[in-house]
Amino acid sequence: MRIFQSIKMALRSIKSNKLRSILTMLGIIIGVSSVIVLVSIAQGSATNVTNQINQLGTNLLTVNTFGTDLALTEDKIGDLSKLSGVKAIAPVISGRVNVKKDRTSSQVTLTGTTGAYSSVRDAKVSQGRFLTDLDIEYRQKIAVLGANTAATFFGTDNPVGQYIQVDGTSFKIVGVLASKGSSLGQSGDDVVIVPLSTGERLVKTTNINQVYIQGKSEQQMDLVMTEVEMKMASMFPNKSDSYTVTNQKDLMDTMSSVTQTMTMMLGGIAGISLLVGGIGIMNIMLVSVSERTREIGIRKAIGAKRRDVLLQFLIEAAVLSSMGGIIGILAGIGLGKIISTALSLTVTYSTSVILLAFIFSVIVGIVFGVFPANKASKLNPIQALRHA
Template sequence: MALKSVKSNKLRSILTMLGIIIGVASVIVLVSIAQGSTKNVTSRINQLGTNLLTVNTYSTNLELTEDKISELGDLNGVKAISPVVSGRVTAKKDRTTSQVSLTGTNAAYSDVRDAKVKQGRFITDLDVEYRQKVVVLGSETTSTLFGASNPVGEHIQLDGVSYKVVGVLASKGSSMGQGGDNTIIVPLSTGERLVGSTTISTVYLKGKSEDQMDFVMNEVKMKMASLYPGKSDDYGVTNQQDVMDTMSSVSETMTLMLGGIASISLLVGGIGIMNIMLVSVSERTKEIGIRKAIGAKRRDILLQFLIEAVVLSALGGIIGILSGLGLGELVSTLTSMSISFSTSVILYSFLFSLVVGVVFGVFPANKASKLNPIQALRYQ
């Protein structure tokens, strides 16, 4: 009887379910976007290097010299260390010109920053020692200057000076302004000459073990404090895991916020169900009276109207799930956003829609079950 009642008022039933459909679809799409963004950011941060510590200087009064960098590299927990100078240069190949970021570093950079070489080789210690005019290109820079051809062994001009291409990096994307594929890597000594400065303001350190990173970070901080007494405000030591934790916290807050906003639609849908069910009770007062007169118990009437409410919310939940999955795929295709569907989120949103149906269906069902059969039969 509950199903027949839903079928007999198709348009009203569809409009009633609309709030639940929109609510469930919104929860799935918004939370999936948030989770997809979280996974994407986490992946990009991991690509910047594992077990990574970064020492940055903020003042020209504090200089990271080669001797002091070596002392940092000699610490127990440090596996590898890579000083960096950076800047912007104009790269030219034939008639193609491009502004790219330049990184001057040593051979350890590929291990410290997890920079994988796709073609050719990486910078060597000999390149740094003899100030070789060699470059390793990022994948985007390679595409810009050479298209689909292999650039290894070819020459490009950096600020008018010829350099030999010895390698090409695998693509790793960019995150938080770091990394990136539109880059050129040169030996540290060559990079200092290109950017016109021998001041090293950034040093990357790779720890021997992920479990010891807090210990290594304390080691580095103590060493920096002894090397530069009273200058703690002029430098900073950051742990990659700290960045990860901060991003995770922000992402979790964003997910909860988006999920909460979408859940409001479910509540609105529940109120819609309650309103329609109350209207339905008023319309079918005489029917309720007849059923009670021929022996229907209060429990039967309560169950009938409660089932109607649950059927509406369940159907709305199923359609909402399908709509949410379809809409999520559409958003991912049109905007290139990362979407990560979660089975638990889909299940929770469906169960929540059922709970909404039960909660908001109880009041109208209870009202219907309490109707006096005599008064109901006389109702016009």
Template structure:
């Protein structure tokens, strides 16, 4: 008997026991759809994190020092900016300040920096302008505010050329930043940016412990990092534990490792339900063998070989699992689309994951169908014909 005929017999058997067939496939359906949805959710989360990291800046390197005795002076900043691979440098002093406008007040994140910050951190203004070198040179009391800060203190009014009180000092708003949303758990919109020289007075400190640097080339970031580390080693001898240099790729590698672990864990949990579905297929196929003992006896009596009976039951198990896999894929894709729109989450569907989950469901069906098929093929035709 050919494979095509065996498939037709398998479909006929499934059709004659619709409810039992659906219940048999249920484990496979749940398993496949779970794998697709959970892995798509994990990969979507990875995509979001990657985009957030990329939005932090282009060819970005960050230097941090720890402690007041390791403050980065202007002379040191000038030395670092002259390194071959460094395109621009933005020193930063940050802290929390109280901002007031009329009767509205709130605690806001303050960043004191220079004009390079805009290009290094990929920050753009939607209204007005960013701070410039003259603002720093003349200690201008001007501020560039984030989109959320603008909404909090000015509502629908135009903030440009209006004034806010920062820690009791009046500042003129010269720019509003484009909204960037939350990035790695912190909002980039609830912020006030002022010139570095002005921020030193506001925060009552001249200690710069953080630098943002832009490399000239993405391909040379590792070389530039080594160059900066060598320079810091000469600036702060025997204090290598008191400063750090990091880049986006380090952060992305760390996040990628975490995301891959999460994806594998979620896929593994969902894969367990596929194994449970396989056990369901084995149970039902064993019941089917018992119910069709006489049929098997008749087939063997008229010349069917053990191989033919084995193949028939294996094909039935494979057809059940593959049908469950196809239905599971459709449900998984549909459920992912629904969750994506209702929960505003990013789901990234991978054709390789979909194909692997389907093939795994078929393999599970065949593996768990071997025992019942083998039992059916070993039946003695005379005993099978006598079976009641």
């Protein structure tokens, strides 16, 4: 018997038992849609985390020291900047300050740094300009505001050229940062950035305990980290517990590993429902064999071979599972969009995951359809014809 004829007979059988066929496909539909939705949410979360880490800056190393005796002086920062793999370096001094404009007052994070901070931390300016070396050299009382800080004190007005009070001192605003949102629980928009020399006055300390280092290329980051660690070891001998060198790439690799594990776990949980759907197909196919015993007997009596009967029931199971898979894909994509809109989640669809879920659903249908199909093909024609 030709495959097309078997497919027609399978579709005819499914059409003649619409409700039973829908209930049979329901397990496959739920399984496929669950796989797509859960894996897409997990992949969306992974993409979101990756984007947040990238917002910290590209090819980034962070050096932190603890204690006043381990402060990074200008000479030591200069030595770090001369390392072969280092592209740029930005020392940072930070604290909390009281910012006031007219009647509006708020506690804001202050960052004192240099002009290199813009490229090292990928801090783009939406209005005005960023800090320059001259601003640091002449201890200028100027500030660059984060997006939220600018909105808090100036609303929709352009803050560039206007003044704010930082701990009672007047600062001229020269720029506004483009919004970066939250990154690993910290907002990059609630900030006031001032020249390093000016920031030291505001926080009343000249001790620099944090430096951001940008490598020349992503491929060299392990080498750059080794260079920085060796330099730090020579600067602060026998004090390795009093400073840290953090590689952004290591953080990203760790987060990727966690999200991949979560994706596999969610996909596995959703895959169980596909197996349950396969059991449903097997049950219904066994019922179908019992109902159509006489039909099978007639077909075998007029010359149908065992493989013809086996193929017919296998195709019927495959058609049921593939139809359920297609409906499941549509349901999964639609449900994912609804969840994304309703809960403001990032959902990332993967063609490979959708294709894999569909193929797996068809395989499940065929595997669980083998036993009923084999049972039907082994029926004795005479006994089958006697079946009432």
